[in-house]
Amino acid sequence: MRPVEFERQAVLVKAMNCFWLHGYQASSMALLLKTMGISRSSFYNSFADKQQLYCECLTLYVDQILTVWQLLEKQHSGINLLRQFFLFTLTGQSFVPLQQGCLLVSSVSEFSGVDQGLHQQVLQQFNRVKQQWQRALENAAVNDPEVAVEWLASLLMGWRLQGQAGLSSELLARQINWSFDQMQMT
Numbered sequence: 001m002r003p004v005e006f007e008r009q010a011v012l013v014k015a016m017n018c019f020w021l022h023g024y025q026a027s028s029m030a031l032l033l034k035t036m037g038i039s040r041s042s043f044y045n046s047f048a049d050k051q052q053l054y055c056e057c058l059t060l061y062v063d064q065i066l067t068v069w070q071l072l073e074k075q076h077s078g079i080n081l082l083r084q085f086f087l088f089t090l091t092g093q094s095f096v097p098l099q100q101g102c103l104l105v106s107s108v109s110e111f112s113g114v115d116q117g118l119h120q121q122v123l124q125q126f127n128r129v130k131q132q133w134q135r136a137l138e139n140a141a142v143n144d145p146e147v148a149v150e151w152l153a154s155l156l157m158g159w160r161l162q163g164q165a166g167l168s169s170e171l172l173a174r175q176i177n178w179s180f181d182q183m184q185m186t
Helices: 008-026 029-036 040-046 050-073 078-090 103-111 116-139 145-164 169-185
Strands: none
Touching (some): 029 040, 078 116, 116 145
């Protein structure tokens, strides 16, 4: 077996972006190999298959999101932490282009009712993010943080789709601020 001749993290980022732009189904092996810049044998020596690669890419994506969370958490707490997180990740101020959508949101939609195994992997990764939200809401003494987390997940999904549909960053920021203002009033 030949040694791996590429930097794994850099190749994972390229694969993640390919899946993010095209979706799992449309990311053929040929497209992935071209995007990643590796040979078929290197691929199979490093990743068992396309599904394992996708799961590693989802983990990488969520790790990046949680890094943003941790940075924001140093300056904010409670509902304001959530507000800043949503503003940062949704209004084009981060590594996530508004029109590109969210890899998790797209994956939930792509695999629901189609591939139960991958769907469960996506939900597991999404739950890593939602656990942070719930902790922030519990620290803010929000009534029923579990329901509030699912409400925020619904808003995230809608806002991501609106971003893909062309909603401006300015209007999206106004919606985010309005929503968190409402949460603080209750």
